[in-house]
Amino acid sequence: MTHPPQFDLTGVVDGVVWREEVTSTSTYLSQNLSGGSQAVLSWNQTGGRGRLGRDWVSPVGGSLAMSVALWPEVVPGELSAEWLGRVSLIAGATLADAIRPHLNEPVRLKWPNDVLVSGKKVAGILGEIPTQGLVVVGVGINVSLTRDQLPTEHSTSLGLHGFQIASLEKVITTFLQSFCGALEQSRQGLSGERHAWLSEQLETLGSRVRVEYPSGEAREGIARSLDYSGRRLVDFDGSSAPKLVDSADVWHLRPAHSI
Numbered sequence: 001m002t003h004p005p006q007f008d009l010t011g012v013v014d015g016v017v018w019r020e021e022v023t024s025t026s027t028y029l030s031q032n033l034s035g036g037s038q039a040v041l042s043w044n045q046t047g048g049r050g051r052l053g054r055d056w057v058s059p060v061g062g063s064l065a066m067s068v069a070l071w072p073e074v075v076p077g078e079l080s081a082e083w084l085g086r087v088s089l090i091a092g093a094t095l096a097d098a099i100r101p102h103l104n105e106p107v108r109l110k111w112p113n114d115v116l117v118s119g120k121k122v123a124g125i126l127g128e129i130p131t132q133g134l135v136v137v138g139v140g141i142n143v144s145l146t147r148d149q150l151p152t153e154h155s156t157s158l159g160l161h162g163f164q165i166a167s168l169e170k171v172i173t174t175f176l177q178s179f180c181g182a183l184e185q186s187r188q189g190l191s192g193e194r195h196a197w198l199s200e201q202l203e204t205l206g207s208r209v210r211v212e213y214p215s216g217e218a219r220e221g222i223a224r225s226l227d228y229s230g231r232r233l234v235d236f237d238g239s240s241a242p243k244l245v246d247s248a249d250v251w252h253l254r255p256a257h258s259i
Contacts, residue, residue, distance in 0.1 A: 003030045004143070006042045007169035012176045013037040013068065022046040025067035026138040030130035037071040038177075045140070046207065062145040062157070064168070067138040068176065075135055076182040084135075085230040085246060086190065088113035088127045090182045091137050093124055093201045097174040099158070108200040109233050111223075111250050115141075116203055120156035137179075143168065190228045198228050200241045208253040211245055223250065 006018045022028050029040040045065035050112030052214040052215040076083055092113040105118045115123040123141040130136055142150070142157035144165060150156065157167070187195055199205060204223045211234060212218045221236035231246040 004064075005165065005168065006041070007172070009039060009173065009176065012101065012173055013039045013071075015029065015039070016041070020044060021046065023064045024064070024138075026126070026128055026130070028134055029069055030128075032133065033069055033134065036069075037180075038069040039066060041066045044086075059145065059149050062098070062149055064141045064143050064172075065138070066141075066172070067136055068179075070137065070183065071180050074180060075133070076187050079129065079133075079135070082189070082229040083187070084127065084129075086186055087135065087137065087183070088125050089198060089230040090186060090225045091125045091127070091139070091179055093198050094178040095125070095139065095141075095175045096184055096201055097178060098125075098171045098234055099163075102171065103158070103161050105161050108202050108203040109198075111226075112230065117156055117158070117161050119203070120154055121152075122156050122158055134147075183236050190230075191213065195226070195228055202226065204250060210251045211236075211254055212249040214247065214253065220253065232259045 009016045015034060015038045015040070017032070017040045019025070019028065019040060019042040022040070022042045023045070024047050025040040025042055026044060029038060042065050043063070044060045053198050089112050092115055093111045096107045096109050096115045099115065103117060108116050110116050110121070113125040114121050123139065126138045128136050128138065142155060144159040145157040147160065180195065185191065190198070205225065207223055208220065209223045210218060219236050221234045221239070222233055224235050224242050225233045227233060227244065229242045232250060233242045234245050235242045
């Protein structure tokens with residue numbers, strides 16, 4: 001296997017650290033932050049975390065782990081639930097935008113923060129607040145994993161879709177620049193244009209979905225829309241009115257028109 005690249009992000013963030021091995025890029029960043037926007041990256045993360053307490057671990061060199069301490073100028077003085085709910089969603093959408101020009105297959109967003117290629121997960125995002133006022137966004141991207149190395153049947157890697165690893169620096173640079181800009185524009189809320197942009201990215205809007213809550217409860221219905229806080233509005237079977245979903249897994253079942 002070709003040694004994976006360590007590219008330069010000077011000018012995109014204030015400080016960059018590459019680690020040959022790290023338990024978690026987000027934990028390392030939180031413990032070693034020196035001020036301003038910082039990024040920690042590694043091709044060998046041994047104890048990464050995903051949504052709802054899941055692990056994110058992959059073979060050495062197959063996936064890129066990256067964590068970013070957000071630019072001070074984009075973080076509001078008061079971290080409202082509405083703003084926090086938008087961060088991971090905006091991160092996922094800007095990463096999908098950065099990847100899309102380099103593939104000939106559809107790149108979409110699975111609410112709230114998984115990036116999909118042809119319906120399979122290629123990247124995941126997790127936002128955390130390790131200390132007061134510090135917001136860290138962790139990103140895991142399956143870059144060159146083979147089919148045998150994929151963690152689930154719902155996963156994929158960029159390489160399996162013809163992605164050239166030489167393009168990865170461009171993807172990461174574009175993602176970080178766009179993410180910063182989108183957050184800055186959304187500090188006071190989502191504009192109509194930004195809301196439409198996020199809605200267009202989502203794989204499941206207008207489709208029948210299964211919503212699985214952390215408690216183990218599961219319900220099915222139609223995913224109707226996205227609200228301005230980044231929550232999904234789902235018309236559940238047997239409910240008199242659509243319900244907001246803000247902490248759950250949402251799985252696409254089949255197009256609504258085929259019911």
